């Protein structure tokens with residue numbers, strides 16, 4: 134970690150550091166993880182710091198939190214460049230890059246109101262297939278609609 | 293190859309599989325008018341959640357011609373669906389009663405969902421604006437009967453390419469063959485949907501989107517005409533000004549190639565006036581005539597397979 138970051142946030146003992154989030158998206162990452170700050174977890178958010186790879190980036194540190202697979206998938210959709218560091222006893226014990234899964238089930242809704250996945254009471258989840266990574270595009274497996282990255286973000290973050 | 297399988301989109305079928313279907317259709321045509329017993333003891337459930345006469349009758353006729361029987365509904369308002377039953381539960385019921393389900397629904401993806409729920413094969417007879425695979429089979433078969441091969445054909449699709457499921461399935465169907473070029477002719481508001489365009493690029497199909505039939509009529513071997521529903525356009529008054537561009541006239545045909553064939557999934561309105569019917573280009577009644585034999589072939593292949 135670079136010196137200027139160390140100035141901003143101290144190290145965490147156990148938890149997760151999500152690094153290399155495209156600048157300005159840290160709050161979305163917290164939102165999709167369902168972290169409001171009222172859980173009592175220690176959370177640090179660093180925004181718009183220098184990054185060799187991205188120019189500018191955001192970082193999120195969350196103490197005591199271990200991510201589930203669905204969480205990592207969601208992060209990959211918001212921040213495809215993110216790396217996830219698991220911290221135990223102040224040390225990084227694993228470091229991995231997120232990757233957008235080929236198929237995603239039930240994480241966000243299809244934007245097409247006439248899609249079967251949007252019919253109330255029908256017992257099924259949304260299902261999407263990755264069709265393009267950059268720009269990110271995912272296709273609904275039921276109605277065929279291709280969701281743009283913006284549309285996916287809006288569905289994930291409710292805005 | 294076909295036995296026991298679902299038919300949700302035309303995309304799912306390979307060119308080779310379509311060839312098997314077309315050969316089977318050739319034999320069905322020979323038996324036309326006879327009552328066969330190939331599907332004796334089999335029951336087809338026709339689940340028409342959206343009104344249809346043509347497609348439903350041709351599926352039912354096909355089943356009856358092969359000695360099978362038919363149950364089903366065509367007016368969901370009179371069934372338990374009107375009482376709020378889910379599609380899932382209706383399909384589970386039909387699955388228990390029948391050997392095959394044919395479904396039409398206004399909701400997009402309904403047929404795929406039905407196919408996931410049912411153990412028996414499901415055939416999509418139209419889901420919203422998305423797919424109508426058996427119509428595409430009829431269309432492709434008509435081209436094959438008229439040209440032998442798809443190689444090098446120049447094909448135009450005219451009308452509502454955004455909401456028209458027959459046009460959409462036809463376009464997907466064309467992407468399977470080594471045609472020379474596909475012209476997508478529509479008002480700007482009714483251009484092909486994004487996922488269809490992406491698919492054409494993915495399959496490497498050569499295509500152009502154009503706004504006027506006049507500009508391309510002389511280039512075409514096949515013209516697939518579809519209806520434009522006025523209510524699909526944001527400004528119907530505006531449409532009155534441009535509708536002439538999406539209506540086939542005798543004047544167009546003066547410019548046309550000698551071998552041009554005109555197809556239409558029917559029913560038609562004024563996009564294809566009666567005066568075209570007596571021209572050598574009109575093949576839409578021939579096309580409509582393949583509705584039953586294609587569906588006989590498909591039902592036979594799915595319920596008993598290629599043998600016999």
Ligand SMILES: [Zn+2]
Pocket residue numbers: 243244245248249250273274275276277278401
């Ligand atoms: Zn959908």
